[in-house]
Amino acid sequence: QVQPVESGGGLVQAGGSLRLSCTASGRTFSMNYMGWFRQAPGKEREFVAGISWSGSNIYYTDSVKGRFTISRDNAKNTVVYLQMNSLKPEDTAIYYCAAARGPYYKSTTAEYTYWGQGTQVTVSS
Numbered sequence: 375q376v377q378p379v380e381s382g383g384g385l386v387q388a389g390g391s392l393r394l395s396c397t398a399s400g401r402t403f404s405m406n407y408m409g410w411f412r413q414a415p416g417k418e419r420e421f422v423a424g425i426s427w428s429g430s431n432i433y434y435t436d437s438v439k440g441r442f443t444i445s446r447d448n449a450k451n452t453v454v455y456l457q458m459n460s461l462k463p464e465d466t467a468i469y470y471c472a473a474a475r476g477p478y479y480k481s482t483t484a485e486y487t488y489w490g491q492g493t494q495v496t497v498s499s
Contacts, residue, residue, distance in 0.1 A: 376488040378472065379397050379490055380396050382493060388498065392495060393457050407480050409421065441458065467495060470490055
């Protein structure tokens with residue numbers, strides 16, 4: 375079983391930056407694809423970015439392209455990062471890390487097997 379744990383959220387002014395981290399312990403060799411999702415109040419959880427085991431297969435939702443960067447380190451436990459720059463108030467949400475089987479791009483919540491508890495990101499205007 376894989377248990378992702380997020381960290382790095384907080385309060386930042388518009389235009390600022392934050393870096394989220396997700397450590398996935400357990401049988402991570404079987405979890406090939408890692409993703410970040412977010413959920414704002416009153417809205418559905420949405421895909422933000424995803425990365426394959428090798429790091430060669432990366433996707434972003436359109437609203438964060440050019441501002442967010444996803445990366446991962448598989449050296450020991452799997453650690454996945456989300457560098458968020460030029461933050462906007464509309465980026466305010468709870469950000470979740472998730473793990474999925476298989477090497478291919480996945481963007482729906484149903485395709486991910488394990489989820490973290492989430493970390494709050496608040497961007498003030």
